[in-house]
Amino acid sequence: MKKSIAFVLPNLNTGGAQRVVSTLANLLVEKYHVRIITLYECKPFYNLDSKISVNFCLSEFNSNPTFVQSIVNNFKLIIKLIKILKNNNVNLAIGFMSTTNIYTIIATKFIRIPNIISERANPEYSSLNNIWTFLRKINYPFSNCLVVQTKANKNYFKTYNKNKIEIINNPIDNNLLFNRNLDIPKENIILNVGRLEEPKNQDLLIHAFNKIKNINWKLILVGDGKNYEAYNKLIASLNMQDKIILVGNYSDVAFYYNKAKIFAFTSKYEGFPNVIIEAMSYGLACISTDCPHGPSEIIKNNENGILIPVGDQIALEKNLTILTQNPKLLKTLSNNAIISAADYNPNKIALEWSTLINKII
Structure with a gap:
């Protein structure tokens, strides 16, 4: 019974x-x-x-x-x-x-x-x-x-x-795994998924992306929150409306996981960042702040992802530039990420x- x-x-x-x-x-x-x-x-x-x-x-x-x-x-x-x-x-x-x-x-x-x-x-x-x-x-x-x-x-x-x-x-959410399609051609997209609120620190990512040579890349942020309008204004002030896109809440986040190549995570602190393991399961090369707690227990630096100090815009710019210009490294991190994500099946x-x-x- x-x-x-x-x-x-x-x-x-x-x-x-x-x-x-x-x-x-x-x-x-x-x-x-x-x-x-x-x-x-x-x-x-x-x-x-x-x-x-x-x-x-x-x-x-x-x-x-x-x-x-x-x-x-x-x-x-x-x-x-x-x-x-x-x-x-x-x-x-x-x-x-x-x-x-x-x-x-x-x-x-x-x-x-x-x-x-x-x-x-x-x-x-x-x-x-x-x-x-x-x-x-x-x-x-x-x-x-x-x-x-x-x-x-x-x-x-x-x-x-x-x-x-x-x-x-x-x-990892079963529906996300069901909708994963590793055969979909990846595009030059850097993705961030999460609430647009102060602890998630997406303004760091917006400023970093604005500084790198990203002619053929776009930054897409999926999520909503208190900072949505502030980030909209920030993007407009940088004249990056065509390159940085705020999607808002989107129920089919798998659509973006399937298309993106890089996942960038900039939190100041976490309990356990589900979105990192989701992104890894889709084969995205992940770069994350080494915030307390979670990322360092998921990501092995330079093996299945990249860890940077919290709030370090220079390190974020540097590593995003490396990833966008080094397809071989991107592929290695992607393959290793998929293997690591199996622990969260x-x-x-x-x-x-x-x-x-x-x-x-």
């Missing part, structure tokens, strides 16, 4: 954690009764198998609550989460992201079922306030297992999580999760 598991996360909008949960849920649904519980009602951005059940705790998110409203809201979320888990005879709850992890631990302990929690962000750059940081510190020891994505994250959480900590990498990662789940249920 199949056991019942439930993933718990804030929402099913676009995002790294949401994509990972959707991918894992789709792969695990043959082995378990899979349920996804979100804190707030939303329409799933990623495709889900019809056998996956979706519940939400509350219908609306109050983005600016008073202190009293916040306390009441937290109680409501936990009570509703307990009710959903209990009424659906869930055997194991799996929390994703810090605040949701805390709700999951409290709810599962109340109804006496095991839990797994999973940290997705870089804790050293956490946006948690002091109260949530304190709650995380006192609650995490009550988890059955904490899953992180990098060795650096594991070392961080060793300081106040005495329970078992497992490193499980993110899987979704079936392999799903098996690691299934092994862990079976140990705890």
Whole structure:
């Protein structure tokens, strides 16, 4: 008889954690009764198998609550989460992201079922306030297992999580692998995929591209965010509208992965950069900042990609110039990237999760 598991996360909008949960849920649904519980009602951005059940705790998110409203809201979320888990005879709850992890631990302990929690962000750059940081510190020891994505994250959480900590990498999205076509002729495109927000630091890439000899190359940025208009103005001020293109959010990112030759990633910090492993699986030669955490655990410098110091525009210009002018090196990095990306095959990662789940249920 199949056991019942439930993933718990804030929402099913676009995002790294949401994509990972959707991918894992789709792969695990043959082995378990899979349920996804979100804190707030939303329409799933990623495709889900019809056998996956979706519940939400509350219908609306109050983005600016008073202190009293916040306390009441937290109680409501936990009570509703307990009710959903209990009424659906869930055997194991799996929390994703810090605040949701805390709700999951409290709810599962109340109804006496095991839990797994999973940290997705870089804790050293956490946006948690002091109260949530304190709650995380006192609650995490009550988890059955904490899953992180990098060795650096594991070392961080060793300081106040005495329970078992497992490193499980993110899987590449199955739909992306399905839409990969290595026979499509590559074009002279440098690609960046991600939110257009300050930590992603795409203005560094725009300035660097403007400085290199890129007569036959284009820079395409896929994603939306707070800096979209600012980057539009920056590109116009550089008179590079024909060379640098802001695509915005685009559901078929495989279209650009299939066409591009180079992937450039300029983040100041990360939890685990899914887009790098996606780009590598498509055979893009990747150049990334060696930011905390993730890139250095994915990329072996000058073997399957290139690492540069965070914020170093000169190094970015230099290496982009080398890659655009050296087809042989580009091909070597491309081939090695495809081989390395096999470590993040979704079936392999799903098996690691299934092994862990079976140990705890």
